[in-house]
Amino acid sequence: DAGITQSPRYKITETGRQxxxxxxxxxxxxxxxxxxQDLGHGLRLIYYSAAADITDKGEVPDGYVVSRSKTENFPLxxxxxTRSQTSVYFCASSESRYTQYFGPGTRLTxx
Amino acid sequence: EDQVxxxxxxxxxxxxxxxxxxxxxxxxxxxxxxxxxQDPGKGPEFLxxxxxxxxxxxxxxxxxxxTKKESFLHITAPKPEDSATYLCAGNYGGSQGNLIFGKGxxxxxxx
Numbered sequence: 001d002a003g004i005t006q007s008p009r010y011k012i013t014e015t016g017r018q019x020x021x022x023x024x025x026x027x028x029x030x031x032x033x034x035x036x037q038d039l040g041h042g043l044r045l046i047y048y049s050a051a052a053d054i055t056d057k058g059e060v061p062d063g064y065v066v067s068r069s070k071t072e073n074f075p076l077x078x079x080x081x082t083r084s085q086t087s088v089y090f091c092a093s094s095e096s097r098y099t100q101y102f103g104p105g106t107r108l109t110x111x
Numbered sequence: 112e113d114q115v116x117x118x119x120x121x122x123x124x125x126x127x128x129x130x131x132x133x134x135x136x137x138x139x140x141x142x143x144x145x146x147x148x149q150d151p152g153k154g155p156e157f158l159x160x161x162x163x164x165x166x167x168x169x170x171x172x173x174x175x176x177x178t179k180k181e182s183f184l185h186i187t188a189p190k191p192e193d194s195a196t197y198l199c200a201g202n203y204g205g206s207q208g209n210l211i212f213g214k215g216x217x218x219x220x221x222x
Contacts, residue, residue, distance in 0.1 A: 033209060043198070043212040058209055090154050098143050098202055100210060103155035
């Protein structure tokens with residue numbers, strides 16, 4: 001039972017490059033979320049999806065793009081990475097809008 | 112604005128020394144109060160959901176309670192393996208259904 005997985009777990013990139021973080025869940029949950037976690041800010045929502053092909057912005061969406069063509073996958077793309085996007089990124093899923101289950105995270109460093 | 116505030120930021124306990132972590136929240140619109148545990152380098156792990164004042168839930172040495180404006184996570188006779196950051200989050204419903212997280216309490220339990 002894999003649950004929810006993220007890849008890569010660690011990524012180093014350079015300013016201006018495009019980066020895609022992957023999220024996959026095996027529960028067939030309807031809702032999926034992307035958060036970033038930074039010291040002093042806690043976890044903040046970037047984007048969320050209520051179902052395949054339905055996505056919406058969260059608190060800090062600028063510079064990020066998401067898609068959801070299949071229920072189980074929810075990739076997050078940084079179109080042109082900036083140093084301020086250095087963070088730990090967590091994907092989460094939920095069957096309802098309430099209890100969310102988190103993946104192990106991706107630590108992204110933008111040089 | 113929705114807000115979840117946790118205190119203290121850090122707590123050091125001796126093994127067996129019981130204590131409580133606090134989470135105060137904006138009352139208006141709350142649809143659920145969540146507690147998560149986060150170990151270093153890992154994603155948040157779901158512990159409890161509380162929906163109404165007076166509700167209590169227990170798991171091993173942890174008990175979560177909810178009043179009309181606060182939630183407490185009581186830790187009874189903690190062990191070193193209880194060391195982690197504990198996150199409180201409020202769900203305020205709406206179209207997003209996302210969680211508003213506090214900044215967490217880092218608990219250290221010394222043997």
